[in-house]
Every structure is written in C-alpha cells, then in structure tokens.
C-alpha cells in the first residue's frame with residue numbers, strides 16, 4: 282500500500298497556490314507578499330492523515346521560464362492539486378491544464394480547487410458546483426474531487442489537502458466507473474469473494490450474525506444498534522426486488538457498495554477490501570497467498586489439527602445434499618473464491634487419485650487424503666488455497682501457516698522406532714505389467730479391471746490406513762511410469778520418499794529380474810527401507826528367470842521374503858497396512874544384519890521334516906512287522 286503522498290500544486294499565476302500551502306503549514310493567512318514558489322514541505326503522518334502516509338507538498342510556478350521544473354514535478358507526484366480562482370483561470374483548466382497533464386502522459390488523480398471563495402465575485406457554492414465543477418468533472422475522468430477554499434479565511438484548507446491524500450490512498454478509479462455508473466469488474470469480483478467468504482453457512486445471504494462478524498472484521502468495531510436495520514432499509518429501497526428478510530443477498534451487498542462509491546464514501550470499500558488482503562491493484566497480497574514456510578531437509582509438511590478441521594468443515598458445509606460426496610456443482614461452489622482447482626490436481630485428473638463414492642464423487646476421507654498429499658508434495662499450494670478459501674486460525678491474527686506443521690527430521694532411517702509422520706510416500710517399483718496400477722486401484726477400493734492399460738505418466742493414489750494400535754496415517758503410493766529412471770537418479774526425490782515397494786508378477790517368469798536390475802543400476806536405493814511383494818498370487822506361480830529365486834534373493838539380503846498378494850483377494854488391504862507400518866517404522870524394512878538372522882521360521886520347517894521322517898519310519902516298521 283502507498284506510504285507516501287506527493288502533491289504537486291499547479292495552477293495559473295496568482296490563484297493562491299503558495300497561499301494555500303502557507304495557510305496549511307503556518308495555520309494563518311500570510312497577507313503580505315510571499316515568495317513566489319515555496320520550498321517543498323514534508324508533513325509526517327498525524328491522527329487525521331489517512332493510512333498513516335507521509336505527505337510532501339510541492340509548490341510550482343506557471344511562468345513559461347519555469348516549465349521544465351513544472352514538468353519534472355508533475356511527473357514525480359502521485360496527485361495534482363489544480364487551483365483556480367476566477368473566470369479566466371477556470372477556463373484555463375479545460376483549455377490548458379487538463380490537456381497539458383494528459384500530454385505529459387501522467388495518470389494521477391487531480392483534485393480541483395476553486396480558491397478565493399471569500400471574494401464576492403466568486404458566487405455561491407451551489408452555483409460553482411453546478412456551473413463550473415460538474416461540467417469539467419464530466420469531461421475529465423482523472424478529476425477525483427472538487428472543493429471550494431479560501432486561503433484567506435482558512436476555509437477548507439486542511440480539507441483540500443486531505444482530499445489529495447485520499448485520492449492517493451483511497452482512489453475511486455479502480456473501484457468505480459463513473460461513465461458506466463457501475464462498480465468496475467475487478468472490484469465487483471473482489472467484493473463477490475468477500476461476500477462469499479462471509480456467508481459462512483453458504484445459504485446465499487449474510488444473516489445478522491454474519492453481518493456483525495463482517496462488520497467487526499472489516500471495521501474493527503461492532504455494528505451499533507439500529508445500524509443493521511438502516512443498512513437493510515437502504516438496500517431494500519435501492520433494490521425493491523431483493524428481500525432482506527433472510528439477510529443481505531449478493532445483489533444487495535454489491536448495491537450497498539455501489540452506493541458508497543456514488544456518495545464519495547469509496548473509502549469504505551477500500552477498508553473492506555484491504556481487511557480482506559486486497560492490494561491497491563485489487564489482487565490478493567503476495568505475502569498472504571505465499572507466506573514464508575520452510576520445510577528443512579529430511580522433514581515434511583503436514584496439516585495441523587486446525588488445518589484438518591478447516592478442510593473437514595469446508596467439506597461438510599459444501600456437501601449440501603449430505604450424500605457424503607462432493608458433486609461437480611458442490612465442488613465448483615467450494616472453489617468459487619479461488620482461481621479453480623490447483624494445477625497439480627488438474628494434471629492428475631482429480632479426483633482419480635483418491636477415494637470416491639459409487640457416483641465417482643470425492644468422499645470426506647478422499648478429500649482429507651487429497652489435501653494431506655498436496656501438503657506433503659507442495660505445501661505452498663495448500664497455503665495458497667487456505668488463503669483463497671478464507672482459513673482463519675484459532676487466533677484471528679494467525680497466518681495460514683497455522684494450518685500446517687513441519688515434521689521432525691528423519692535423517693537416520695535405520696534407527697529403531699517410529700518416525701513422527703502421519704503422511705508417508707511409497708514408490709512402487711516393478712516390471713511393466715507387474716500389476717502396479719491394479720494395486721493403486723485396489724488401494725482406492727476400486728473394482729479390479731482385467732484390461733491392461735500401461736502407465737506412461739507417474740500416477741499416485743492416496744488413502745488413509747489404520748496402523749496397528751488404531752492410529753491413522755495417510756499413505757501415498759506412486760508408480761513412476763516412464764519417469765522411473767529419471768526419478769531414481771534424483772537423490773532429492775529419493776530423500777522425500779519414505780519406502781520402496783519392489784513388486785513383481787509371480788506368474789510371469791521375466792518379472793523379478795527387473796528388480797534385480799534396478800538394484801544393480803541404482804545402488805542408492807539400498808539407502809531406503811524396502812518391502813518385497815509378489816503380485817497376482819491368484820495365478821499359478823512360476824519359476825523366475827533369475828540367478829536367485831525371489832525368496833533366496835531376499836534371504837541373501839537378510840530381508841523379509843516377498844509377501845504374496847492378489848488384488849482379487851480381500852486380504853490385499855493387509856499389504857497397505859504392512860507398507861504404512863514399514864514407512865512409519867523404517868528400521869524394520871532394512872536388512873537385519875545387526876541382529877542375528879531370524880531363524881525361527883527355519884526351525885519350524887526343520888521340526889516338521891523331522892516329524893515326517895519319524896512318521897515314515899514308523900509306518901515302515903509297522904509294515905515290516907506285519908509282513
């Protein structure tokens with residue numbers, strides 16, 4: 282926002298420019314001849330100055346020999362005070378001064394001042410307004426306001442400079458189109474968004490409670506008794522078609538603001554918009570959309586409880602038909618105060634990456650999972666949308682960062698114990714056709730599709746998983762498509778990943794060798810916890826064309842043997858729990874080299890063969906006995 286106002290005082294010779302400045306600064310009229318051009322004065326902000334701006338007033342001369350200085354000063358200022366004092370100097374406003382400003386290419390507001398109002402010849406105020414001011418205002422839109430002054434009688438002197446300050450700090454031009462008699466589109470769009478955010482229950486009306494809240498947020502003071510009734514009465518009179526019974530509707534709200542603009546109370550509109558983080562160019566403040574939020578290395582961003590509550594409330598407010606899903610209209614209504622769905626959602630054909638109901642609409646579970654993933658992958662997007670969607674922390678001064686939190690860094694993954702993460706990312710690696718996409722579908726409770734669609738672009742699925750002990754966590758499963766080599770070469774990507782899931786098709790002999798190759802080609806993979814999975818267990822198992830069979834291979838690595846699963850089995854959900862458990866407890870998914878290898882399984886198997894041998898022996902003996 283503007284913090285300095287520079288006023289250039291212009292006008293014909295002898296109109297009283299220097300006298301007005303002297304009168305303001307010295308508080309008295311200096312009757313004896315004063316210096317033709319006063320030195321520049323700078324006035325610090327006082328109680329009366331709008332928006333605490335510092336004001337610089339520059340005096341000028343209209344004499345031809347001073348033209349260079351005049352031109353320079355006009356180009357430097359952000360508002361022009363144009364003074365006239367008689368018929369001749371009035372005529373010169375439209376004939377010389379206004380065209381001159383335009384010829385210099387400056388686009389600053391002009392405050393027109395009819396000075397020497399004390400002189401009898403200058404006529405009555407209403408006459409001056411009707412005959413002089415209104416016609417030039419109609420002709421030159423850059424004229425912000427007009428005022429009659431007298432430097433001699435100290436009439437409207439403070440006021441004329443105040444108008445200049447306000448023309449800079451609260452300009453009418455971006456808000457209202459005089460020619461059209463309408464609020465300008467950008468202003469209308471901003472006010473619509475404000476209305477929308479204030480209509481907390483989304484019924485299309487600002488009811489009394491919402492009006493009170495809007496008032497105290499915008500003006501930092503409550504509505505006085507009777508004021509609300511006044512506003513409603515004014516609106517009903519201006520818009521007889523809109524009933525104010527249920528509150529103020531959007532049309533009425535815009536009408537109210539239009540009336541502020543028409544009555545010269547556009548300052549009110551600026552207060553409303555600025556309180557809602559709009560800049561002078563009517564865009565949202567950059568610091569509001571993009572607050573500082575750093576995620577240190579080995580940490581991740583997650584939603585805080587306040588963040589989850591916000592997105593949950595949002596979902597519940599917009600699920601108008603209460604069917605547990607957001608249909609297209611409900612989704613469009615929810616995203617109305619934003620520029621639309623986040624770019625990354627569009628690119629990944631939202632809502633296909635998360636849980637939907639039978640109708641294909643995102644559910645509350647899916648909605649929270651989607652935001653958990655977005656926050657993990659691109660916290661800046663979440664912060665931006667929290668701003669657009671009107672997040673307010675428990676404390677009104679809280680920034681949108683109150684909806685996020687940073688997890689503890691997890692540098693040493695081999696250290697035993699749980700990591701403090703509720704959102705984890707797992708890369709799913711495996712040969713083409715191994716069944717990765719089918720696993721993603723099963724994760725989102727989608728029915729099994731026997732048709733094969735190879736994956737080109739990386740694809741993600743996110744859902745909540747209940748860990749042992751009942752804790753919830755969000756698991757992001759990602760298959761990398763054609764980008765597999767590029768991503769595995771990227772150390773930063775591997776650092777953000779919490780777990781690798783190696784998958785192969787146990788019914789396809791050439792499937793396992795892909796994993797063996799990957800581990801050879803990217804040794805850095807061994808720095809990550811991993812789980813091995815054999816997919817399509819419902820089909821006949823076949824021998825893998827590989828130096829070692831999968832069980833022997835993992836045993837040689839001191840890793841757990843592959844889990845055999847099939848997406849056609851209900852037990853598939855246990856794989857997701859196992860993945861989430863390993864991701865949040867990474868030391869369990871590394872080779873068990875430190876401890877002695879777990880041989881209890883082997884012992885069990887040995888015990889079984891011994892018994893079998895014994896049984897065989899007895900049978901043999903019994904038969905020999907009988908013989």
Ligand SMILES: Nc1nc2c(ncn2[C@@H]2O[C@H](COP(=O)(O)OP(=O)(O)OP(=O)(O)O)[C@@H](O)[C@H]2O)c(=O)[nH]1
Nearest residue numbers: 293294295296297298299300317343397431432433
């Ligand atoms: N009656 C009356 N006389 C005024 C008023 N303001 C200024 N004057 C007189 O008008 C004359 C010109 O005033 P200045 O303040 O020097 O005018 P200026 O516009 O700075 O003139 P230049 O510096 O020559 O361009 C002086 O004699 C002032 O005393 C006013 O409000 N009423």
Ligand SMILES: Nc1nc2c(ncn2[C@@H]2O[C@H](COP(=O)(O)OP(=O)(O)OP(=O)(O)O)[C@@H](O)[C@H]2O)c(=O)[nH]1
Nearest residue numbers: 713714715716717718719730731733735736817848
């Ligand atoms: N019988 C059976 N078929 C499966 C199973 N999982 C996947 N399939 C089938 O295997 C084929 C390949 O599955 P996808 O999930 O597309 O394999 P993918 O690993 O994603 O393949 P790419 O994207 O090419 O790397 C499809 O025709 C699936 O229907 C399973 O558990 N059992």
Ligand SMILES: [Ca+2]
Nearest residue numbers: 298299317318
């Ligand atoms: Ca002067």
Ligand SMILES: [Ca+2]
Nearest residue numbers: 717718735736
């Ligand atoms: Ca796939």
